[in-house]
Amino acid sequence: MNIMIGLINGMIAAATPILLAALGGTLTYYAGIFNIAMEGMMLSGAFFAVLGSYFFHSWIVGILFGVLGAILIALIFIFFSIFLKVDEFVTGVGLNLFAVGLTTYLLRQIFNVKGAFTDPGIVPIPKIQIPMIQNIPVLGKILSGQNLIVYIALIAVIFITWLVFKTRFGLRLRAAGYNSTCLDTSGVSSNLIRFHSLMLCGILCGFAGSFLSLGYVTLFTENMSAGRGWISLAAVILVSGNPLGIALVSLLFGFADGLGLFLQQSLPSQFTSMVPYVATLIALFIYSIRKKKKEALI
Amino acid sequence: MKRNLFVNLAGVLIAMLLGAIVMLIQGYNPAETYGALFGYSLANFYSFSTTLRNAVPLILTGLSASVAFASGPVNLGQPGQFLIGAIFCVIGGLYVDLPPFLMIPFLLLLSMLGGAFWSGIAALLKKFFRMDEFITTLMLNMIADYLTYWAITYPLFEPRANHPQTPLITKNGFMPKWGNFNTNVIVMLLVFFVIWFIFNRTIAGYEWRISGKNSLFARIGGVKIEKNYLSVMLLTGALAGLAGGLVIMSGPHRFIKGLGANYAWDGIMIAMVANNGITATLLYGLFFSILQTGSLGMELITAVPSELITVLQAVIVLVVVAGRGYFELMIAKIATRRKLKDRDIHPQFIDQNAINREDTKL
Numbered sequence: 209m210n211i212m213i214g215l216i217n218g219m220i221a222a223a224t225p226i227l228l229a230a231l232g233g234t235l236t237y238y239a240g241i242f243n244i245a246m247e248g249m250m251l252s253g254a255f256f257a258v259l260g261s262y263f264f265h266s267w268i269v270g271i272l273f274g275v276l277g278a279i280l281i282a283l284i285f286i287f288f289s290i291f292l293k294v295d296e297f298v299t300g301v302g303l304n305l306f307a308v309g310l311t312t313y314l315l316r317q318i319f320n321v322k323g324a325f326t327d328p329g330i331v332p333i334p335k336i337q338i339p340m341i342q343n344i345p346v347l348g349k350i351l352s353g354q355n356l357i358v359y360i361a362l363i364a365v366i367f368i369t370w371l372v373f374k375t376r377f378g379l380r381l382r383a384a385g386y387n388s389t390c391l392d393t394s395g396v397s398s399n400l401i402r403f404h405s406l407m408l409c410g411i412l413c414g415f416a417g418s419f420l421s422l423g424y425v426t427l428f429t430e431n432m433s434a435g436r437g438w439i440s441l442a443a444v445i446l447v448s449g450n451p452l453g454i455a456l457v458s459l460l461f462g463f464a465d466g467l468g469l470f471l472q473q474s475l476p477s478q479f480t481s482m483v484p485y486v487a488t489l490i491a492l493f494i495y496s497i498r499k500k501k502k503e504a505l506i
Numbered sequence: 507m508k509r510n511l512f513v514n515l516a517g518v519l520i521a522m523l524l525g526a527i528v529m530l531i532q533g534y535n536p537a538e539t540y541g542a543l544f545g546y547s548l549a550n551f552y553s554f555s556t557t558l559r560n561a562v563p564l565i566l567t568g569l570s571a572s573v574a575f576a577s578g579p580v581n582l583g584q585p586g587q588f589l590i591g592a593i594f595c596v597i598g599g600l601y602v603d604l605p606p607f608l609m610i611p612f613l614l615l616l617s618m619l620g621g622a623f624w625s626g627i628a629a630l631l632k633k634f635f636r637m638d639e640f641i642t643t644l645m646l647n648m649i650a651d652y653l654t655y656w657a658i659t660y661p662l663f664e665p666r667a668n669h670p671q672t673p674l675i676t677k678n679g680f681m682p683k684w685g686n687f688n689t690n691v692i693v694m695l696l697v698f699f700v701i702w703f704i705f706n707r708t709i710a711g712y713e714w715r716i717s718g719k720n721s722l723f724a725r726i727g728g729v730k731i732e733k734n735y736l737s738v739m740l741l742t743g744a745l746a747g748l749a750g751g752l753v754i755m756s757g758p759h760r761f762i763k764g765l766g767a768n769y770a771w772d773g774i775m776i777a778m779v780a781n782n783g784i785t786a787t788l789l790y791g792l793f794f795s796i797l798q799t800g801s802l803g804m805e806l807i808t809a810v811p812s813e814l815i816t817v818l819q820a821v822i823v824l825v826v827v828a829g830r831g832y833f834e835l836m837i838a839k840i841a842t843r844r845k846l847k848d849r850d851i852h853p854q855f856i857d858q859n860a861i862n863r864e865d866t867k868l
Contacts, residue, residue, distance in 0.1 A: 284824075288824060288828055292828045292831060292832050293831055293832075293835065294824075294827055294828045294831045295827070295831070297580075298778050298823075298827050299824070299827075301582075301774060301775070301778065302775070302778065302820055302823045302824045302827065303820075303824070305771060305775055305816075305819070305820045305823070306817065306820035306821070306824065308816065309813065309816030309817040309818075309819065309820050310817055310820075312813045312816060313811060313813040313814055313816065313817050315813075316811040316813050317532070317811060434648075435644065435645075435647075435648050438641065438644045438645070441641070442641050442645075445638075445641070476656055476659070476660065478652040478653070478655045478656035478659065479652070479656060481652050482648070482649050482652045482653070485645040485648040485649050486645075486649065488641070488645050489631075489637075489642060489645050489646075492637045492638075492641060492642065493631075493635055493637060496635040496636050496637050497635065499636075500635075500636070
């Protein structure tokens with residue numbers, strides 16, 4: 209039973225950063241932005257979260273810095289893609305590499321280390337015990353005692369769903385992606401909507417990054433986002449942006465990650481580390497088969 | 507052409523100025539730092555030949571990305587194809603032994619085969635299941651990373667080493683050196699000319715370029731898009747694989763963990779900053795190699811961390827690409843104004859948005 213609970217909690221922990229980044233990605237997806245900078249935003253967020261937490265001995269400052277770090281990348285993205293009209297794809301790839309360079313350089317400059325920085329002075333984000341629920345026999349250990357960011361991610365799913373489908377902003381957001389000229393002629397600047405969607409994406413990726421470096425583990429390593437931004441992009445594409453679908457797909461990826469850890473008893477760790485990426489390929493594969501069938505019906 | 511050169515030079519200069527400002531803020535002397543940087547990579551024959559050798563994987567992966575992007579397929583799989591090419595080369599070098607004049611071409615072909623094999627997987631997934639190559643190649647990169655890591659940890663592991671690496675490949679597979687000049691440069695130049703010729707002077711190259719610019723037009727004109735897609739993917743995979751093989755044969759002569767962690771992504775970056783031009787890729791590859799090779803000297807002489815160069819590279823890419831886009835926009839605007847003047851319409855009466863509908867401000 210304890211193994212089961214451990215596996216489920218591992219799943220949830222692995223799914224959280226992907227979920228948060230994918231929620232950010234879904235906002236830009238609806239706004240019609242080909243945003244592939246989630247990877248860079250997450251990495252930058254992870255670094256600055258450690259920076260804030262280490263120097264101010266507070267995880268709150270850590271999260272704040274993490275969010276600001278991700279917003280920094282989002283702002284550069286906005287400057288280049290919306291303001292200067294540079295190709296979004298080029299901007300995204302350039303920014304992802306910029307984030308890798310920046311964090312490695314600052315790691316060296318500020319902490320004087322190469323590769324990884326870990327220190328007892330980094331304050332991790334606490335786990336939240338929910339009073340009544342934690343006493344429920346089995347569910348209590350899953351529903352309660354998760355990292356704060358996990359609960360934030362859950363709230364974010366509901367919030368983003370509401371934001372996209374039930375508010376005026378959400379309508380305009382979808383209009384910006386569907387037909388931006390139409391939105392512009394009706395008096396709403398589609399660029400402004402895109403600006404907002406990218407900023408929100410930055411905030412969500414900042415949470416994802418903070419979770420990576422202050423929740424999942426308490427350290428920063430070079431390039432620690434390790435393709436999670438890309439996986440989250442795949443998740444967005446798989447469900448065509450639906451937030452609830454993203455939550456499910458993220459859990460699936462989390463499950464793949466947990467499965468990898470579980471398989472480590474019988475397989476070399478290099479193969480088990482591949483599992484999430486293989487799972488992404490399989491998911492895309494199933495998606496394309498289903499799409500083919502649908503098209504055949506029409 | 508002149509305009510292009512101007513934009514590129516201006517972009518690089520602005521990026522380096524930004525770098526100088528960062529150095530000033532941190533209390534380093536920019537002139538001294540840049541002096542050390544270029545001195546270390548260009549000062550004499552020895553350092554210049556090192557720069558040339560380091561440029562080879564950058565230019566080859568850059569060519570791979572340039573050809574792919576310019577022809578349509580978004581092949582971002584250079585890092586994975588590079589690694590698979592390298593591991594194929596190592597396997598060949600460990601288990602086969604031929605005289606050098608046979609061994610070197612054999613290993614080069616083998617590494618190209620490895621790269622093409624890895625990009626071929628993505629191409630087939632696209633062909634049969636319409637899975638976007640841009641995500642599949644990225645996922646295949648990570649898989650290749652772990653696959654090669656496994657290969658050098660278990661089956662190809664050198665028992666005497668403390669960390670994962672393979673034994674040395676056979677001496678016959680080493681690229682010959684003249685002094686410090688490594689002949690991998692000659693292979694790279696040959697490949698460059700072949701690629702340039704195919705891309706600019708053959709029917710296939712013409713079809714690729716047209717498909718990249720406007721695939722619908724190409725299809726209507728009778729270009730077999732899918733066949734071309736497969737050949738471009740295979741060719742670009744082979745190029746990245748060749749880069750991996752050449753790194754093994756001219757550098758450490760064995761597969762070390764973390765080999766080429768940067769080369770291939772730098773190649774993609776070079777393709778972007780070069781706007782997918784074949785000759786521009788060669789020049790930018792050389793320039794990035796100057797920066798990277800010099801960064802070590804910069805760190806030795808002036809204590810500026812070599813990691814600064816990774817930031818500088820990304821800044822160069824962003825500034826040059828943005829500058830190019832903005833410059834073209836300005837030129838289009840000026841041209842429109844001039845046309846309006848010819849027709850006696852005063853530009854003030856024209857809605858700015860009509861000139862360029864996309865150019866709405868925030």
